[in-house]
Amino acid sequence: MLEELKEKHFNPKAHILTLLGDELIKSPVMAIYELVKNSYDADSKKVDVYFKEIENIENAVIIIEDDGIGMTSQIIEDVWLEPGSDFRKPINKNTGLRQIIKSALYDRIPMGEKGVGRFAVHKLSSQILLITRPLLIYFKENSKEIESKILADYEIQLYIDWKDFNQSKHLSDVPIKWKIKKDKKDFRFKEKSGTYIRLSGLKEIWTKGMARDLKGQTLSMLSPKITKDSFKINLNFDNKWLVDFPTVDKILDEAPFKINALISSNYDVDFEYEFVLKNNPDIGKRIIKNDLRFNENIRGKVKNRLRKVLEKKEHENYKIEEILLDFDSKLLPFGSLAVELYTFDLDSHSMRDYTLNADLVKKVLKEHSGIKVFKNDLRIYDYGNSANDWLGLDLERIQSKMWFSSNNVIGYIYLDAETSNCLIEKTNREGFVENDAYLSFYMVLKTVLNEFAATRFSDRTRWLKFNQKSSSNLFDTKISNFKSLLENSDLNNEEKKKKLLEEAERLEEKYEDDQKTLLIPAGVGMTASVALHEIEKLIPRMEETVKSEPIKNDIITNQVEELKQYTEGIISVLRKGGDKPLDIREASNRAFNNYKLKLLNRKISYEICIEDNVNTINCDKRFYITMLMNIIDNSIYWLDTIYKNEKSIFLKCVKHEMSTIVIIADNGPGFKDDISELVRPFFSRKSDGIGIGMYLIDTIMMKYGKLDIITSKEEILDFDIPEKYNGAIVKLVFNKKQ
Known part of the structure; x- marks a missing residue:
């Protein structure tokens, strides 16, 4: 046998x-x-x-x-x-x-x-x-x-x-x-x-x-x-x-920042936010409720996060698009959910503005901080325990001052136990099994938290500024104040006064040179990272084309041309620059070419309209391309979060009085914030944003003119911007050194 x-x-x-x-x-x-x-x-x-x-x-x-x-x-x-x-x-x-x-x-x-x-x-x-x-x-x-x-x-x-x-x-x-x-x-x-x-x-x-x-x-x-x-x-x-024993209800009403958000199964968000300081009403308060800028559909934002997850797993482009197409047709697998958050600032100066018992607030936060999850009446462990920063708040806080830590937030996530059956508890009570439903749950929460963090940061900065904890640390402001002080001083020795002013001017010039030295690597870094990322995906396609029999000459020719564009994009910001006449059409095309594949994959078109009387501007080429790439990158990100048949970016260059103006517009969701917030360091509403891009552009444009945004219909008509570009509109005004 x-x-x-x-x-x-x-x-x-x-x-x-x-x-x-x-x-x-x-x-x-x-x-x-x-x-x-x-x-x-x-x-x-x-x-x-x-x-x-x-x-x-x-x-x-x-x-x-x-x-x-x-x-x-x-x-x-x-x-x-x-x-x-x-x-x-x-x-x-x-x-x-x-x-x-x-x-x-x-x-x-x-x-x-x-x-x-x-x-x-x-x-x-x-x-x-x-x-x-x-x-x-x-x-x-x-x-x-x-x-x-x-x-x-x-x-x-x-x-x-x-x-x-x-x-x-x-x-x-x-x-x-x-x-x-x-x-x-x-x-x-x-x-x-x-x-x-x-x-x-x-x-x-x-x-x-x-x-x-x-x-x-x-x-x-x-x-x-x-x-x-x-x-x-x-x-x-x-x-x-x-x-x-301290209980939570004793301090929740005192929290300076509060959010209540309801997310439907169709990704529609009802967003309510409140910033109030009970002991310092002079700072003012802000309440967001029934605001269409915040009550939005976040399917596109979640989709953008999913795309990054799939790219990190190195899926092929066609596979990513298949998964995203399937995502577009489905509701949230766990039904609707609600988010309730309360955040606190724990430095002694801030605490005086919102509580009369700082020790109690700290004691309660020590026992109850964290974001907990509930299915109907009962909690899902171990979300919200002190050792489980499951939403990565502490890491976000390290990477960006816009965020808050897990130890200064009390939060609740509410799920319907009947519709959230797909979120399965682990047997050891350490959260949910990390299946596809959990990934959706996590991405939705991170999207809402990002919106809260950005909105909160705006009020937090205003709060600090009011209390003069954040006095102006800008070097050029301090130098200007110092020079003004000298000019108006009663120094008897004019020669000493003159030497001090000359030394201040030398320091100012050195600061400008050092600033330029730092800005150039920032631009090179961004351009190179974008280009290298595209080259990394292009090389395997070129290898596949070369190995195929017979070799398709038209395909390999196009791929070589694409590689050439990316390498030229890197070289364009590596070459020594300087302020000299810049061919604005060639430089603008270079910036868009660096995003050629990304624009193609996301089905985003673009058009460049440069008026006949505009040929050049006086600008360092490296700076111009860096600024334009930052703006294009932002437009691509936000266009990828909306659902439209035709997505597009528009660049227009015009002469206006004594200035040359470059306008970049898109038909995305537009800005929620004013220009003062957009250029603030570390402020960003992008899920992966670090809040440096617009600040970098603003810093560069101080040398050449001014950065601004267009929001009024009158100004849109004045510049003859096509009606369909009703999203974000950025204006670069070149009126210095021209």
Whole structure:
């Protein structure tokens, strides 16, 4: 016989239940949470968690008691003692997805779905006593309507010593026994249903720190939006460990920055924002509500983030476009969600402007900071825990001062448990499984957070400036003030005064030279990075063309020409420049050619209109190309966030009085902010923006004239800008050194 077929069933050791509880549940706090969640799923109105004689490990017990519907003997047998049961959310055999069966009394979406949470008791203790009296619920035939509710005439008592489940025995060799008691005099639940769990033989010595941590987690287990009295958790340590524990509601109203955003399944955002300083009304406040600039559809912005994810994974261009086309046709997989954020500034000067109790604010933030996620009434762990900066706020803060840290924000994300079934909790309670639905969830949140961070930064900067914490540090301003001071001084020695002024002028000239030295690498860096990125994608295509038989001469010729354009783009900013007459048509074409493939892939056209009386401007070629590329790059980014059949960029150059004006316009979403915000260092509404581009252009244009934006219809008509270019319009005015 050449082969033999053998068969055997899994026969797990009893120790596997120890692993499910002791090693899968990562902390005693999470173990308590699993038991609380079971009470919620059992339609309890409240659950009491008592710690008795907790400072004496020998006598210490933990009691969890609820007033839910309890468990029948059949449920004990078929569900409670069946690890991995899908009783709460059975799996649909056709779709493979979990079906939602709402609770009988309060129509709750069950939060337990893995069938292992009940083994959390093993994380806490070695012995468990369970007492339960069920409420028997009967439904009308073929209906979800309750016909009658009858309190069972029995109570169940079950005892387990987990030490019996050791490595030497198989699971099937350890019987579980329970009593069905009929004598009502011995009942614990005499007039109502419910479940009582007594845990003894505790595995850890509980400390005051652990107790306060549990209190903080208990307060955050329930959604802030939960209906009053619909479900309550009572925690009692039978000592003074929880005295003066700070609660969140004491400080939320004082937060200087607040946001409420509702995102529909179709990516429509209802954005509300508030900046208010209660103790310093002179600074002013800003409230954004029902503002069409902010109440927008963010599908395009999320799509832009998805594109970057796919590019990072090095998908081929055609594959990226296929995935993005599929993305365009779908709703958010988890339905709608709501975002509620409160951020605080913790330096002492700022805190005086919005609170009378800075110590309390710091204490509450220490216990409750972070952004938490809720499905209906209950929290999804471990989002919002101090060690889990799951949205990368701290990294964002390091990279850009526009952002806020995870330790100075209190935030809540609200999901509908019924529609967000695709967001699946990990068994170890460390967030959601990172599937496609989670990627969408994450990208939507980052998009909304980016909008909040940019809006907040604008008010935060104004706040700091008002308090003179951000006095002008511009070198040229200080030099100018110094020279003015000298001119108006009462120095008796005119010769000394003249020497001081000459030294100030030399410092000013050196500053301008140093500034130029820094600006040139910035321009070279941007041009080179854009060109090299395109070359990196072009080379494999050229290799594929060369290896094909027969070689397609027209294709390879075009590819060589494309490579030439990219290399010339780099060389154009590497060559030594200087202020001299610049062929504006040639330089403008060079800037657009550096984005040729990117424009083609995103189906963005462009047109250049230079009037006959304009041939040159006096400008360093490196600076001009750098500025234009920054503006083009911004237009491409924002055009990629909208849905239009025809996307386009328009460049026009005209003579106006004594100036040469270059206008760059697009038909994208336009600006939300005024020019003073746009040129502020580190301010950006782009998801990957660092807020340097417009600042760089503004700095360069101070030498040649002025940077501005066009928003008025009159000015658009004056410059004869085509009507379709109703998005962002940037104006470069060259009126110095011309």
